[in-house]
Amino acid sequence: MISPVIEAVDVVKFLGEGAGRVQALKGVSLDLAPGELTLLMGPSGSGKTTLLSVLSSMLTPTSGIVRIAGQSTAGARPGALAKLRRDHVGFVFQSYHLFPTLNALDNVRLALDVRGERSDRAIAKAKAVLETVGLAHKETAFPNELSGGEQQRVAIARAIVGNPSAILADEPTGALDSENGHAVMTILAGIAKDPSRGVLVVTHDPRSLPFADRIIHIEDGRILSEERRDTAPRRWSTQNAVIQFAKVAEPVHSGWRRSASSPSPVIARSVATKQSPA
């Protein structure tokens, strides 16, 4: 059996205090398997971001267990959690979070620098990764000289340069146009082909669906459904994506309604296991 790169078991998370205290996660369990691109979908306020924060060890669960690369985050000090993140997790954010005063190469190098890798080899590694995302010619460009898509590709390069086992992407196409969104999802799907890496993408964007190996739908702090796809078509098509999303979304809501009276809120479904490229 392949060990998950990140594993959450019955995770509960309360946010806020006093009257404003809310239960953002209500017993979430999921595995992020290597060699897969998993989409985490759900409406605003469903708990996606909280789950991503907990899975990445940026937030500590109120109860439940999170394991990153087999290591439990329970009781770990902030320094140990930071080490877990820098050694095993790469991040891609909706608003890129590149350092505006550093050029593309230095932005990528930063992920190695925080790990103590500062040799010429680190620079070579950063250059190679930039080449992988198609930005070898932009290594001296600063973020304000790059398009949104290029900035996100630099962010992806920064996420993968340290060779982490998990890539967590928060709405990576949220700020991009169709063409750039396609390019970014293609790169992430390519990364997920590596059998040692798992990619989790939080998105509302139905156009990302064709790239998924697995789709998890979360709502109101619970996982409502989990769909595994045998062969992802890896094709970005607005029309196809919307049709797919409709297919997934409708039964999911039915499932959620059913789950209100069901002891198990998690409903695994399998739809459209094979989708031909448009």
Next chain:
Amino acid sequence: MSLTLKLASRNLFQDRLRFVATIVGIVFSIVLVNIQMGLFLSFERMVTTMIDHAPADLWIVPFGTKCFEDPSLLDQHDQTSILAVPGVAEAVPVVIGFTPWTVPGGGTTPVFIVGSQENAEGLHPWNLAEGSVAALSAPHTVAVDRTYFARLGVTAIGDATDIREQPAKVAAVTNGIRSFTTTPYVFTSLDQAHAYTGTPPNRVSYFLVRVSPGTDVAGVRQRLLATLSKVEVLTTAEFSSRSRSFWLFGTGAGAALFAGALLGAIVGTVIVAQTLYSSTKDHLNEFATLRAIGSSNLYIHKVIVWQALLSAVIGFGLAAALSLVIVMFTAETALPILMTPSLTSALFMLTVVMCVISALAAIVQVMRIEPARVFKA
């Protein structure tokens, strides 16, 4: 260049106006501290300049004397008793005192007379620019410092005036013998000093004692104390230290200078802290990203401390250059500001410490950042 340094320098220089404000703050602060401490050092040296230049192993001073300028007097007849003490080679009387100098152009100004027995190795003027010590053996002759020419209304050797309504003629000119009270020193013979200060003929201010070669100074001191009454016998170092303590701390002058220096350091720290804090606030998302991607606290601290150190080095460099100009401008005035290598090193350390302390507020702020904010921003 390390990435932490690069990030720090880019953060620092990104907002040029803020950077200039930081540097102006540091420069203002360090120049202020430098002036205060430079004045302190200058005062410290000037306060004891007479004692340090006197060729004495021991000073016999009236009991309770606080400083060189103290007006208490000794009995001149004690000289015989002093010379009778085994081990004493020489005992030279010195008369000092404040007195009015008639400015040739009109009016009077106070001067400080230093009179020493002309045929002995006493407290004579040094750094002579014109004339000689021997010239002071002529009646009514004095030596003055060039720094005070304007104040005294004289311009060269031969100029004449009155001191305490008695004639006085400039017979020698010194260079750089300045008084911390800004009252000019006027050197003359012992007899003339008696007359100019109104000191009774049988009284003197001090005896400078030189012991015979190879004699134990402490032993001579004990014997002098046993022989004389109502006097203190001090080594040059002790008298120097006592004078310094009195003027710099007994009068509060030193405390005022230190207070000014402290104020400068506080102002500098607050300005740097404020700008570092605001710079950090502007880069919160970047620091949150660093925390999110797993950088250690030390790594983030390095970025902030580098910013502080860069500010310190640049600010100190400019402050030192400006201070040097001020030192050069005041070098020939009655109130010179000193800048010694040890003061410069101490100021550099102060600048670094000031800037690093200033970084603490920014570091505390960064440590409070929730890394998960990167998912929301």
